Amino acid sequence: MGVNISRAGGTSPAPPPSGKADQIEARSHKISLFFSILALTLMLWGLAGGLAEGRFSMPGAPVTPMKELAGPPLTINYLWCMSSGIVLLGILPVLKVAMSAWKFVGARETASAAVALIVLMELAFSILVR
């Protein structure tokens, strides 16, 4: 992911990253990259399909409702693919915060791990309050 988790975030010098933390960091990077590529592939596949079918219009149909994406798809069409890609992209930052929390726990940086969990709770709250 190209991120540094213990450079200077605290008010006291952070402990050196452990080998376990490095492994988690590498795994987090791979997961982020996988989700990004999957989201882009779905979006591009759907866009190409929609253009090929001559469905393009401005601004065009809105996204497929979330409840239709959550269950097994009745039909996988261009709109379903693009909507799924957008949802995956939207989930990515939440996933990154969760992986940061995991890495902070692995590096035994309890204060930073607690902060990451608070941010996760705030994100969950922001979804629930609407």
Place this chain on the structure above:
Amino acid sequence: MVVAGLFVMGAVAGVFGALMGIGGGIFLVPLLTFFFHLPIRAAVGTSLVAVIATSAGVAAFAPKGKGADVSLALRLEMATTAAAIAGGWLAGAFHPRALHILFGLVTLLTAGYMVYKTKSKREATAPESLFRSDYKPKHWPIGMTVSSIAGLLSGLLGVGGGFIKVPVMYAVMDVPLGVATATSNFMVGVTAAASVFVYYSRGDIHPFVAVPTAVGVFGGAMLGAFVLSSIRASWVRTVLIGLLFVIGAHMLIQGLHG
């Protein structure tokens, strides 16, 4: 042709967004409404998807050791996300013209403060480095307070708020400019994620607009992240200050003249 136009616009916004750490939403909303005649809510929804794409593109391809300070990002994000939720609640109570004036004033003040800091830093003999590891963030209370304001504006106006976060981290908290932009890129993704699903469930995101824009932004952001590691701090700073003055003046005029 329209798809190509959206892609190119997204790519340009992605490059600048990644370089400046501002996500690109602040360019996209005016461009989508002005050139593509998109309703404001649809433009904001598209912009939020694009901001997340910028964040993802930068994170995926930032060189090791030149990425975000996640610890710093999450501490500031605690205040930003909470304020963004409050901003979302308050959005209906504010008159749009008041929001524009507030937006413009905050941006111009930030630009002015950056000019002041640049003048004082110019007196130093050592050349400024974009990325260094020997820093320790200062003035946490001010950083947290201004991040809250950035979050509040994010919730009110539907932007990532990076245009405030970067100058504050750089000029107030003494974080190197490269680290500040990379950290802001991480933060804007998280902030945008807090609002994107509201726009999604309201049907304010249109895939034929959002997808070419987001793909363009992702590609532009990768290029921006690559370029960021090899350019001078003074170039980034000069463009950022110029951009802040233009955006601030534009928003203020829009607010004063309706």
